[in-house]
Amino acid sequence: MGILSSLKSLFSGSGASAKAYPSESHKQFTITPAPIAANGQYRIAGTISKGEGDSQQVHQFIRSDTCGSADQAAELMLMKSKVFIDQMGDDVFN
Structure with missing residues (x-):
């Protein structure tokens, strides 16, 4: 698979996990895991x-x-997102 098609599949969401994970709140942010099959x-x-x-x-x-x-x-996404939010605050969106 070429780089372009790899990036397309990564960002298209076609490989997203079929299981829906619950959202979790952290410092007024909402974190929603959505693992991507790869x-x-x-x-x-x-x-x-x-x-x-x-x-x-x-x-x-x-x-x-x-x-x-x-x-x-999903578990690691929650953990890494919390650290990211703690470090970046509202700059997460910049």
Whole structure:
């Protein structure tokens, strides 16, 4: 698979895990894991959002790390997102 098609599949969401994971709140942010299936592994991915309606901001959180299961990837996504929020605050959306 070429680089372009790899990137397309990564960002198209076609490899997203079929299981829906519950969102978790952290410092007024909402973290929603959405692991992406990648070559028999699962990429750490999901969204970080803040606010509601027209004022809602959303950041696509995708990392190169992979795990053996979607559940592990979801757990790591929550952990890494919390650290990211703690370090960046509202700059997550810049």
